[in-house]
Amino acid sequence: MIDFLNSIIVLLNFIIIPGISYGSQLALGALGVTFVYAILRFANFAHGEIMSFGAMITILFTWFFQSQNISLGILPTALLALPIGIIATIILCIISDKFVFQYYRYQKSVPVVLAMVSIGVMFVINAIIRIIIGTETIKFSDGQKFIMKAKQFKLMTGLNEGLALKSSQVITILITILLLTFTFWFLQKTKTGKSMRAFSDNEDLALLSGINPDRVVFTTWIIVGVLACVAGTLYGLDKSYKPIIYLNLVLPIFASAIVGGIGSPFGAVVGGYVIAFSEIMVTYAYKKFFVYLLPSSIEPTGLVQLLSTDYKFAVSFSILVIVLLIRPSGIFKGRVL
Amino acid sequence: MKFERYEWVAITIMISLFIFVGFIQGWSVSLVILNMCIISAIMTMGVNISWGYAGVINFGVMGFLAMGGLAAVLVSYPPITESWQAGGRGLGISFALLIVLVIAVMYINKTVVQKKNRYILNSLIIFFGILIIRHFYLNATHNIEDVNPAIAGFLGGLGLPIIFSWIVGGLFAAGVAFVIGKVALGLRSDYLAIVTLGISEIVVSVLKHEEWLSRGVKNVIGLKRPVPYEIDLQNADWFINLITYLNSSKLNNIFDVSDRQQVLNNLIIDGSGIFVKLSYAILFLIVMLIIFYFANKAQLSPWGRMMRAIRDNETAANAMGKDVVKQHLIIFVIGAAIVGVAGAMLVTLDGLFTPSGYRPLRFTFIIWIMVIVGGSGNNLGAIFGGFVIWFSWIEAAPLTTFIINQLTVGLEPTNALKLHLLDSVPYFRYLFMGLILLLILRYRPKGIIPEKVRHS
Numbered sequence: 001m002i003d004f005l006n007s008i009i010v011l012l013n014f015i016i017i018p019g020i021s022y023g024s025q026l027a028l029g030a031l032g033v034t035f036v037y038a039i040l041r042f043a044n045f046a047h048g049e050i051m052s053f054g055a056m057i058t059i060l061f062t063w064f065f066q067s068q069n070i071s072l073g074i075l076p077t078a079l080l081a082l083p084i085g086i087i088a089t090i091i092l093c094i095i096s097d098k099f100v101f102q103y104y105r106y107q108k109s110v111p112v113v114l115a116m117v118s119i120g121v122m123f124v125i126n127a128i129i130r131i132i133i134g135t136e137t138i139k140f141s142d143g144q145k146f147i148m149k150a151k152q153f154k155l156m157t158g159l160n161e162g163l164a165l166k167s168s169q170v171i172t173i174l175i176t177i178l179l180l181t182f183t184f185w186f187l188q189k190t191k192t193g194k195s196m197r198a199f200s201d202n203e204d205l206a207l208l209s210g211i212n213p214d215r216v217v218f219t220t221w222i223i224v225g226v227l228a229c230v231a232g233t234l235y236g237l238d239k240s241y242k243p244i245i246y247l248n249l250v251l252p253i254f255a256s257a258i259v260g261g262i263g264s265p266f267g268a269v270v271g272g273y274v275i276a277f278s279e280i281m282v283t284y285a286y287k288k289f290f291v292y293l294l295p296s297s298i299e300p301t302g303l304v305q306l307l308s309t310d311y312k313f314a315v316s317f318s319i320l321v322i323v324l325l326i327r328p329s330g331i332f333k334g335r336v337l
Numbered sequence: 338m339k340f341e342r343y344e345w346v347a348i349t350i351m352i353s354l355f356i357f358v359g360f361i362q363g364w365s366v367s368l369v370i371l372n373m374c375i376i377s378a379i380m381t382m383g384v385n386i387s388w389g390y391a392g393v394i395n396f397g398v399m400g401f402l403a404m405g406g407l408a409a410v411l412v413s414y415p416p417i418t419e420s421w422q423a424g425g426r427g428l429g430i431s432f433a434l435l436i437v438l439v440i441a442v443m444y445i446n447k448t449v450v451q452k453k454n455r456y457i458l459n460s461l462i463i464f465f466g467i468l469i470i471r472h473f474y475l476n477a478t479h480n481i482e483d484v485n486p487a488i489a490g491f492l493g494g495l496g497l498p499i500i501f502s503w504i505v506g507g508l509f510a511a512g513v514a515f516v517i518g519k520v521a522l523g524l525r526s527d528y529l530a531i532v533t534l535g536i537s538e539i540v541v542s543v544l545k546h547e548e549w550l551s552r553g554v555k556n557v558i559g560l561k562r563p564v565p566y567e568i569d570l571q572n573a574d575w576f577i578n579l580i581t582y583l584n585s586s587k588l589n590n591i592f593d594v595s596d597r598q599q600v601l602n603n604l605i606i607d608g609s610g611i612f613v614k615l616s617y618a619i620l621f622l623i624v625m626l627i628i629f630y631f632a633n634k635a636q637l638s639p640w641g642r643m644m645r646a647i648r649d650n651e652t653a654a655n656a657m658g659k660d661v662v663k664q665h666l667i668i669f670v671i672g673a674a675i676v677g678v679a680g681a682m683l684v685t686l687d688g689l690f691t692p693s694g695y696r697p698l699r700f701t702f703i704i705w706i707m708v709i710v711g712g713s714g715n716n717l718g719a720i721f722g723g724f725v726i727w728f729s730w731i732e733a734a735p736l737t738t739f740i741i742n743q744l745t746v747g748l749e750p751t752n753a754l755k756l757h758l759l760d761s762v763p764y765f766r767y768l769f770m771g772l773i774l775l776l777i778l779r780y781r782p783k784g785i786i787p788e789k790v791r792h793s
Contacts, residue, residue, distance in 0.1 A: 043527040100775060112394060112526045116709060117778055119702055123771025126698075130764035247698060251538060254531045310546040317535035321520060324532065328524070 405680020
């Protein structure tokens, strides 16, 4: 029985908790991509850089608050700077829309052209970030690092295996729940949300019934800004902030959005968790888990690892390809918010 | 083929850029940039063929380049017999088993009619098949990677002249492109962009981590060159005579013998470097012109016309009896093959293969900027885009330093803002690239040298 509990703790510690927090970050990112795709109808390659930009502003203000000796006690100071980051990200989104995307929207350009344009935006934001903050790895989480340390847990329960709970993970999960609830409530219950759904479903009909497209687009960018900034900051808080990472993060985010069914927000969230869990589960070495569970005579000798951790990114893409082959519209048929 | 006047202007601009840099920064620098420009132009032509002719998007440039690079290693590196002895048999067995597995799956797909049974059988066979193959495969690769890991640890290549790899690289890339195309070409263009981007990541991560094949992150260095080495040139009589002859007027003015020898030695050292780069440039130029010639021929042929028809109206072309899926696959493979050739040339030029150096920003998106800026659907435009963008990518740094120094001329040299800006000079090139792309897409969406519209 103790062995069984130990094996469960191993799974919790190395797969489930990291999976949920990484999945939440992906889900928030994918939700942003989905909003752009459903309303503005293009694949936004700049989304990773928008996330990075939000995280950067948050970091800058975190440093400012730290220098002023303002803190949130046991919570990371970044939470205090997050609203400012969100506002800056929204402004960035709206500026890029006004100066870049709007023109092509009025021209009714094809989605590929808009995707190219978003690559241009990606380069520009990328450059701005690097010019402002450089390319170094930045750790900006402060406050209490752990809610529960592995050692404490061992003492508390008397088990062999420890269960560590980082505060950044808990914060990620709580904020994600909060934000997702709010987003879905907004889409389902408010008038603006309903008009957005109508717009994404059938643009012409929505225009005929008097929905102002500029207003819908404006609201979309606000939501995208909030989601992107929070996702970027949470990712940076959990791992560490590194500008290069966010370009690589775009790929799993796209994968999540497509796997879930691009255009469907619920699908994007589910897709985020699917991608995160498969990345972690396929590359985790299960040896410890089986050592606890199996009698010592048939214990595994190898690591019992399906793929080495080097293939983390490859996993998310293989899943994307498989899903596109078997069910091209994604898990939840998309296109409607 | 005949060039219009503005096309001659573009060609003149390209040539004068290098002459300008040659006089300002030296001929060696100019030739280094020129070589990369030619390779970029070939990559751009490859992308342009699939995107410009047929509207098939290919964001997998990085992966095809890496396959070309792998070809360069596998063709030119001398074979490592110990590695073959250590793991050759195991690898052979696992590949044979893999083929058996594929055949078994195909057989099941053909014979078992009921869908549910087919799925169950297939997944069982694949699962256990992979378990067995893994056993042989991991043993073999482990043994190979243990052979002298500091300098070997991989299978090596065939030991042939590296120039063959340019063709092999094209074939490798074409093979990968065929598989990708079979899987993904039915998708909508923006999905296809994401999928090809993702698959190219997978290709690169395989090259990065399968050490028995490509030495992975340990890199392969010291690939043999197709052109002479500087040190051999410096000792060759004909080369010394050539340099003496070329600089005879300058040398004759120096009467002191030791001085004269000194000057001559310096000239020979400089000259050997330039000679090597020039030989590369000539080789690359030949490849570029061959590809350019055939690409143009193809574009003007009935096949090229059909491609444009498919691009402009897929449904209509389909209704006229053109096999759109097949043609898309063909042009995707051809485009990828040309990119693969460029990839092999890139590794040839560097003389080393670094899988971790393949990053999408540098090897996929920049190439796409070249295509868009140059003008999709026009091969000369593609070459022009490759030249201009690579040129500005390199020259952005000196230019930025100059601009920042001019703008902050009133500030003290120790001013924090000035120092910070000068520190971040390398990142301004991304800003330039983004701005160039956005401006071109806005004000000249067909590119600098647009596709010629032919009325007949």
